[in-house]
Amino acid sequence: MLEIEKLNKSYGPNRALTDVDLFVPKGVIFGLLGPNGAGKSTLIRIINQIIDADSGSIQIEGRKLSPSHISKIGYLPEERGLYKKMKVWDQMLYFARLKGLSQTEAKKRINHWLEKMDMGSWREKKVEDLSKGMAQKVQFISTILHEPALLILDEPFSGFDPVNAEIIKDQILELKQKGITVILSTHRMESVELLCDQVAMINKSRKILDGSIREVKNSFRPDIFHVSLEKVESPLPVSWKAVEEEGQWHFSKSLDGKTPNELLAELMTYGQVSRFQEQVPSMEEIFIHQVKSGEHE
Numbered sequence: 001m002l003e004i005e006k007l008n009k010s011y012g013p014n015r016a017l018t019d020v021d022l023f024v025p026k027g028v029i030f031g032l033l034g035p036n037g038a039g040k041s042t043l044i045r046i047i048n049q050i051i052d053a054d055s056g057s058i059q060i061e062g063r064k065l066s067p068s069h070i071s072k073i074g075y076l077p078e079e080r081g082l083y084k085k086m087k088v089w090d091q092m093l094y095f096a097r098l099k100g101l102s103q104t105e106a107k108k109r110i111n112h113w114l115e116k117m118d119m120g121s122w123r124e125k126k127v128e129d130l131s132k133g134m135a136q137k138v139q140f141i142s143t144i145l146h147e148p149a150l151l152i153l154d155e156p157f158s159g160f161d162p163v164n165a166e167i168i169k170d171q172i173l174e175l176k177q178k179g180i181t182v183i184l185s186t187h188r189m190e191s192v193e194l195l196c197d198q199v200a201m202i203n204k205s206r207k208i209l210d211g212s213i214r215e216v217k218n219s220f221r222p223d224i225f226h227v228s229l230e231k232v233e234s235p236l237p238v239s240w241k242a243v244e245e246e247g248q249w250h251f252s253k254s255l256d257g258k259t260p261n262e263l264l265a266e267l268m269t270y271g272q273v274s275r276f277q278e279q280v281p282s283m284e285e286i287f288i289h290q291v292k293s294g295e296h297e
């Protein structure tokens with residue numbers, strides 16, 4: 001869907017993007033991660049043709065990025081941009097028309113979405129009379145009305161209560177089912193784990209990792225297993241620091257060069273293994289680890 005090669009952007013002496021390559025396959029939810037100031041918004045603004053890159057290339061569906069792509073992209077910016085004095089209905093119609101929908105088609109889709117999201121009674125309300133979460137919903141719908149092929153969401157869950165965040169999450173998954181490609185930029189790592197198929201992380205203007213969630217997690221596995229043993233027949237080595245609780249011994253054991261099967265076989269000589277579970281890092285732990293290790297560079 002999106003292929004980016006060697007993208008560079010500086011604001012005066014500030015480097016925002018350095019040689020960034022990115023490959024986003026069609027139909028995935030792609031997490032764009034990175035700490036504050038990493039360069040994510042700059043990248044998103046370049047894809048949306050709000051600003052130009054200094055160098056590098058961007059292709060969408062195999063064609064060089066151009067103004068003709070604007071109607072194919074839906075963009076929910078982090079700083080929301082609704083017109084406070086406008087009514088919800090007029091606002092949605094305005095955005096839909098901007099993206100090239102006919103009056104009739106736009107009205108049909110707005111009605112559909114207002115109904116679907118249980119917002120029918122809001123149509124005559126002015127944006128300034130909506131709560132933050134309600135305005136967010138209006139903006140979310142305005143972003144997807146033209147059924148973009150590529151949807152870019154910058155912190156789509158901010159301002160939502162857990163119930164509405166769940167509704168938006170379900171809508172994102174539904175859009176993915178329809179074949180829409182989604183780029184999701186967020187600091188909420190639990191949403192990344194739940195929603196994203198693939199991720200890329202940017203730190204200090206450079207891409208520092210990418211891949212499927214599984215690949216990324218696999219590359220950060222500490223090779224430690226959480227073990228529980230029962231019916232322990234011979235004393236466990238003191239160095240294992242096992243803790244006994246109601247006849248079960250619990251501890252963590254590093255592979256130390258063994259395969260998981262070899263470690264399991266060793267553990268079985270001590271008693272019955274009731275738990276043998278690999279410690280898998282969360283995306284949150286990986287994020288913090290990567291950002292902290294980058295601090296020393």
Ligand SMILES: Nc1ncnc2c1ncn2[C@@H]1O[C@H](COP(=O)(O)OP(=O)(O)OP(=O)(O)O)[C@@H](O)[C@H]1O
Nearest residue numbers: 011014015016034035036037038039040041042043
């Ligand atoms: N208009 C601008 N003028 C000058 N410097 C800018 C401008 N916009 C961004 N920068 C700088 O470019 C770098 C990348 O900023 P960017 O907004 O892309 O980061 P981000 O990853 O989106 O951060 P956040 O998670 O805080 O939104 C930062 O060093 C920032 O200070």
